[in-house]
Amino acid sequence: MNATYQIFAKELRGFLNSPAIYIFLTVFLVLSGAVMFYLRNIFAEGAATMAPYFGAAPAVLLIFVPAVAMRLWAEENKIGTLELLMTLPIRDWEAVTGKYLASAVVVVAAIVLTLPMPLFIASFAKEATPVDAGAWISGYAGLIFTGLAYLAISEAISAMTRNQIVAYIIGATACFVLTWVSQPSLLYYMPDFLASIMGWLGIAAHSQNFSRGIFDTRDFFYFLSLIFLMLFITVRVVESRRWR
Amino acid sequence: MIEVSNLIKDYGSFRALSGVSFSMKKGEILGFLGPNGAGKSTTMKVLTGFISADGGTATVAGHDVMNDSIAVRRQLGYLPENTPIYEEMGVVEFLRFIAGVRRVPRGKVRERLDTVIGMCGLASMTGKLIGELSRGYRQRVGLAQALIHDPPILIMDEPTSALDPSQTVEIRELVREIGREKSVLLSTHIMGEATATCDRVIIISRGRIVAEGTPESLVRSDEKRRGVLVEARASAEDLRGLLGGLAGVANITEKSAAADGWASCRAIFDAPATDPRETIFAAVREKGWELRELHEETMTLEEFFIKVTTQS
């Protein structure tokens, strides 16, 4: 526990001191804002729903989250600090979790920071269109789960390379593929048994429920297991250095 | 403190360690010598738990390095080769991080920090980022990091490789001082360093240990053949003749002709009964010649090193 906390604190301090992260954050907020303003007519139409935004926001996370995660392990591999880190009395899983939690703080903070924008837009909405708080909370929960799943995927990819750019590109691609395998237009061309697997496997299938305001514990467990699986893979990748 | 038995490590199909065995006693400074690619760093990486061996066993402070790696790492301070450290961190911030992971009690962190900063001569660098430091100072930070939790065992991979001559001497003295209470395993390419700091050295070549002993015993390990350099006021033929008549002489070579009336020869003795220098001195005195050099040639550690590491 101590080791996890020490890694967490060090990584978080690293993020706060890194100019790059503020650039990523700015880009993320600008893009999120742009998506919202583009879809703002949803308020004008009196539906008072953010559903279209929650549907589009994962694409913005796809650009942002792999950038947060790309250096987590790639940099340690490249500079050789992995040898310093992994010869300290730290278990591999403690390092993996500590890094994950620190970057999760960044991702969650970024998502929360977009909150003033819909509030601002909502203030322009017609009086007759009340804000549906339940749908908003559910939608934001979906975004946070999606962001955390992308983060776990990207951390695993980062552990596999010593090049941050490669980590970013592969990480974003992996997140993209895992999100849209459940796209109905894609499932249409698949044999039935594959379509049913893919339909369940895709991140979009589960985040969509959240964005529609449906909270299903199965979706919750889906995200939890996906995150655990990816962190487990990261641990195995970090461990594999011993045998190479 | 360290027991290594028949350690084997393969990188793919390449065997980097093929049966390395040695032990290190408590309070000993043990030097690891060997040419590039011999397997020094690989051995240290196995001991510190960074990589796993493919065969053999190793224990550090009684803990198995494979099954009980965390317990091993708690007993160690480790300075990896080329001192990989976080460039974006401040010197003090980095040392505090290590102290935290190493579980230095909160109340003692300040004191330990001051101690290692003083020991490693980092006082003027505390305000800097590690990325701004010169290579030598980075190495000092690496050393400070390895010492912060006051570990009983230190493993250092080429601790002086980036230091200037005066820093090198300073760090060697520091290592000697540390070695009074702690056990130290260090690797080096510098023979002088091994002679100056180590109680015992191990020479490793192509994944095998080829020699082991105190620096003095290694250069004398060819006890049977002894070479003596003699310079006397005589003609070269007379000197050769005299030396040739002594018991146990195997070979004589002339070093310089007697231009100024002095001749110089090297005589190799094979398993002499007494010290050949005494025999020569007695013989020269009998002749009444003047003598201005009588010197037993031992191998330098460099010569010994080259000899044992180039044999296949």
Ligand SMILES: Nc1ncnc2c1ncn2[C@@H]1O[C@H](COP(=O)(O)OP(=O)(O)OP(=O)(O)O)[C@@H](O)[C@H]1O
């Ligand atoms: N990760 C690796 N993958 C493949 N081969 C490796 C790896 N690390 C080391 N080797 C090989 O193993 C051998 C031993 O390397 P090692 O680093 O232990 O040597 P060394 O004695 O420390 O040398 P040096 O004095 O140059 O530091 C070398 O031939 C090296 O090329």
Ligand SMILES: [Mg+2]
């Ligand atoms: Mg080495």
